[in-house]
Amino acid sequence: MSLTLDLALARGAFRLDVAFTAPPGLTALFGPSGSGKTTVIALVAGLVRPDRGRIVLDGETLLDTRSRIDCPTHRRRIGVVFQEARLLPHLSVRQNLDYGRRASFRHRAETPGLGFDDVIGLLGIGHLLARRPAGLSGGEAQRVAIGRALLARPRLLLMDEPLAALDAARKAEILPLIEHLRDGAGIPILYVSHAVPEVARLADTLVVLESGRVAAAGPAATLLGRGELGPEQAAQAGSLLDMTVTGHDAESGLTHLSGAVGRLSVPRLDRGVGALVRLLVPARDVLVATRAPVGLSARNVLSGTVRDLGLLREGAVLVTLACGEGAIAARLTQASARDLGLKPGLPVFAVVKSVAFDPQGIGAGRAPRAVEI
Amino acid sequence: MAELSSAGLLGDSLGLTPDECTAIALSLRVATVATLASLGPGLAVAWLLARRRFPGRGLLDGLVHLPLILPPVVTGYLLLLAFGRRGPIGAALAEIGIVLSFRWTGAALACAVMGFPLMVRAMRLSLEAVDRRIEQAAATLGASPGRVFLTVTLPLALPGVLAGAVLAFAKAMGEFGATITFVSNIPGETQTLPSAIYSLTQVPGGEAGALRLTLVSIALSMTALLASELLARRLARRLGVE
Numbered sequence: 001m002s003l004t005l006d007l008a009l010a011r012g013a014f015r016l017d018v019a020f021t022a023p024p025g026l027t028a029l030f031g032p033s034g035s036g037k038t039t040v041i042a043l044v045a046g047l048v049r050p051d052r053g054r055i056v057l058d059g060e061t062l063l064d065t066r067s068r069i070d071c072p073t074h075r076r077r078i079g080v081v082f083q084e085a086r087l088l089p090h091l092s093v094r095q096n097l098d099y100g101r102r103a104s105f106r107h108r109a110e111t112p113g114l115g116f117d118d119v120i121g122l123l124g125i126g127h128l129l130a131r132r133p134a135g136l137s138g139g140e141a142q143r144v145a146i147g148r149a150l151l152a153r154p155r156l157l158l159m160d161e162p163l164a165a166l167d168a169a170r171k172a173e174i175l176p177l178i179e180h181l182r183d184g185a186g187i188p189i190l191y192v193s194h195a196v197p198e199v200a201r202l203a204d205t206l207v208v209l210e211s212g213r214v215a216a217a218g219p220a221a222t223l224l225g226r227g228e229l230g231p232e233q234a235a236q237a238g239s240l241l242d243m244t245v246t247g248h249d250a251e252s253g254l255t256h257l258s259g260a261v262g263r264l265s266v267p268r269l270d271r272g273v274g275a276l277v278r279l280l281v282p283a284r285d286v287l288v289a290t291r292a293p294v295g296l297s298a299r300n301v302l303s304g305t306v307r308d309l310g311l312l313r314e315g316a317v318l319v320t321l322a323c324g325e326g327a328i329a330a331r332l333t334q335a336s337a338r339d340l341g342l343k344p345g346l347p348v349f350a351v352v353k354s355v356a357f358d359p360q361g362i363g364a365g366r367a368p369r370a371v372e373i
Numbered sequence: 374m375a376e377l378s379s380a381g382l383l384g385d386s387l388g389l390t391p392d393e394c395t396a397i398a399l400s401l402r403v404a405t406v407a408t409l410a411s412l413g414p415g416l417a418v419a420w421l422l423a424r425r426r427f428p429g430r431g432l433l434d435g436l437v438h439l440p441l442i443l444p445p446v447v448t449g450y451l452l453l454l455a456f457g458r459r460g461p462i463g464a465a466l467a468e469i470g471i472v473l474s475f476r477w478t479g480a481a482l483a484c485a486v487m488g489f490p491l492m493v494r495a496m497r498l499s500l501e502a503v504d505r506r507i508e509q510a511a512a513t514l515g516a517s518p519g520r521v522f523l524t525v526t527l528p529l530a531l532p533g534v535l536a537g538a539v540l541a542f543a544k545a546m547g548e549f550g551a552t553i554t555f556v557s558n559i560p561g562e563t564q565t566l567p568s569a570i571y572s573l574t575q576v577p578g579g580e581a582g583a584l585r586l587t588l589v590s591i592a593l594s595m596t597a598l599l600a601s602e603l604l605a606r607r608l609a610r611r612l613g614v615e
Contacts (some may be wrong), residue, residue, distance in 0.1 A: 044468075045509075045513055046512075047509050047512070047513075072512075072518075073509075073512040073513060074512045074513075074514075074515050074516055074517050074518070074520075074521075075515075077515065078513065079513060079514075080510070080513040082506070082510065084506070086506055086507055086509075086510035088510075088511065088525060089507070089529070090529060090611065099511065099514050099516070099524075100514035100515055101517025103513070103514060103516060104515065148514065149513070149514070150515075152514045152515055271529050304382060
C-alpha cells in the first residue's frame with residue numbers, strides 16, 4: 001500500500017514542487033515552518049487543488065491534472081488528523097466518533113480496520129463518550145480526533161503535526177498511541193512534523209522538505225544518521241538504534257540494552273526485559289576516543305572503526321563509526337577530527353553519557369533489522 | 374376562518390373591536406406565510422453569496438438589497454406591474470388559478486420581498502462565520518457536500534438563520550408602503566395591522582383604536598424579539614460556542 005505523488009503549486013511567493021513515494025509504514029514529512037508540509041497534506045486530502053500533479057494511492061489515481069481526474073475529498077477515504085482536533089462542536093464525542101462510520105459502511109469490506117470498541121480501547125476515550133468537545137482537554141480532543149479518523153476506515157492516515165498544540169505530558173501520552181497505530185493499524189501513515197525527536201521515534205521513511213521542495217527522501221535511520229535534515233536541523237543528526245532490554249539495575253537506576261552496536265546503559269526505562277526499544281542518539285552527544293578511555297564518567301563505551309567522515313556546515317564533521325554490526329554517528333569539530341587523525345579504517349571508541357538519552361526519544365522498537373547509516 | 378373567531382374571543386377580553394382583531398390575525402397569517410415561504414430561497418441565496426464566486430454575484434447582491442433602499446411604494450408598484458392581473462407574471466399565474474392582486478397572498482408576497490434583504494443578510498453572515506475547517510474535517514470523514522451542509526453547516530449557522538427569519542417576520546408585521554400599493558387596504562383581506570392603524574388615524578374618533586393596535590403591535594414585536602433572543606442563546610450554548 002503505497003502513495004506516490006508529484007505536485008506543483010504556486011501561491012503568491014510560495015512555490016511547491018514535490019515528488020516522492022511513501023512506502024508502507026509511517027512516512028514522516030519533515031521540515032521547518034513554511035516549507036510546505038501542511039500544503040502537501042491538504043493536497044493529498046483533496047482540500048486544495050494543485051496547479052499540476054498526480055496522486056496515486058495503492059494503484060488508484062486520485063488526481064491527475066493532465067487527464068482531468070480529480071476524486072473529491074469525501075471519496076478519497078483518506079483520514080486526516082489536524083493540528084487542532086477540529087471536532088464537530090455541536091455533537092457529542094460519541095456522535096463525532098460515529099460521524100465517519102456512516103460513510104465507511106459502504107467500503108467496509110475492502111478496508112480492514114479497527115472496530116469501535118478496539119479504537120476506544122486503544123485510545124482510552126471510553127469515559128468521554130457522552131461529553132461535548134468544549135469540555136475536553138487538548139490531549140483528550142486529539143485522541144478523539146484520531147479515533148474519529150480511524151473509525152472512518154481510511155486507506156491512508158494523514159497526520160498534520162498532531163502533537164504541536166500539546167504540552168510535553170500530553171505528547172508523552174499520545175506518542176505511544178501513534179506507535180501502536182503504526183505497528184498495528186495496518187494502514188500507511190503520512191506524518192508531518194518539525195520536531196526531530198518525534199520523527200526519530202516514529203518514522204520508517206523520511207521526506208525532508210525545504211522551501212517547497214524535497215531536499216532528501218529515504219529510510220529514516222539513514223537520513224537521520226547522515227544529518228540530512230535540512231540546514232536548520234542538521235545539528236540534530238543522530239543514530240537510530242533498535243535495541244532490546246536485557247535487564248534493569250535497581251541500585252544504579254539504569255536499564256541495560258543490547259543491540260547491533262553493542263551494549264548500552266540508559267536511565268531506568270519502564271519496559272520489561274526482552275522489550276524492543278528504539279533510541280535516537282544525537283550525534284553531538286557522542287564522543288570519539290582513539291584510545292580506550294580511563295577514569296571517564298561516561299558508562300557507554302563502544303569499540304568500532306571509523307567508516308567515513310562527512311563535512312557538515314559551520315566547520316563540523318559527522319563521523320560515522322561502525323560498531324559491532326551496526327553504526328553510530330558522532331559530531332565533531334573539524335579541528336578535533338584532524339587532531340585525532342581520524343580516517344576510515346581507524347579503530348576508535350564511541351563514548352556516550354547514559355543520561356544523554358532523552359526518555360521522550362525512546363520509543364517502541366521494531367524487530368532488529370540491518371540498518372544502513 | 375377559525376383563527377379569526379378565536380382571536381375574536383381574545384380580542385373581546387382585551388377590548389378590541391372585531392375589525393381590529395381581524396387586522397391582527399391577518400397580519401400574523403401574512404407574516405407567517407411570508408417568512409416560511411422565503412426561508413428556502415433566502416437560505417439558498419445567502420449560501421450562494423457566502424460561498425460561491427460566479428459572474429453576476431455583485432448584481433445578485435444588489436438586487437437582493439434593492440427593497441431595502443427603494444421607497445417601499447416603488448417596490449409595491451413594481452410588484453403591481455409584474456404580478457397584477459394584467460402583468461406578465463400575474464397573468465400567467467391567473468391561468469393556473471393563483472391570484473395575488475388584492476388578496477392576502479399578495480400581501481404575503483409584498484412582505485416577503487421587503488423582508489428578504491434582512492433575512493439574507495443575517496443568514497449570510499451566519500454562514501460565513503461557520504468554521505470552514507470543521508467542514509473540511511467532515512469531508513475527510515466521507516461526508517458529501519450535501520451531508521456536510523445538512524449536518525455541519527446548517528446546525529452551526531442556525532442561530533443566525535433563525536435571527537434572519539425573526540427579522541423577516543418582524544418586518545412583515547410592520548410592512549406598510551409596498552403592501553398598500555400592491556394589494557390596497559381591504560378590511561378582512563389585505564388590511565394588515567399597519568394599514569388598519571393608518572386607516573384609523575385618518576378617521577375622526579379613531580385615535581383610541583389606533584392606540585390599541587399600536588400597543589398590540591409593540592407587544593408582538595417585543596415578543597418576537599425576546600423569543601428569538603432566548604432561542605439563539607440556547608442554541609449557541611448547545612453548540613458549545615458560549
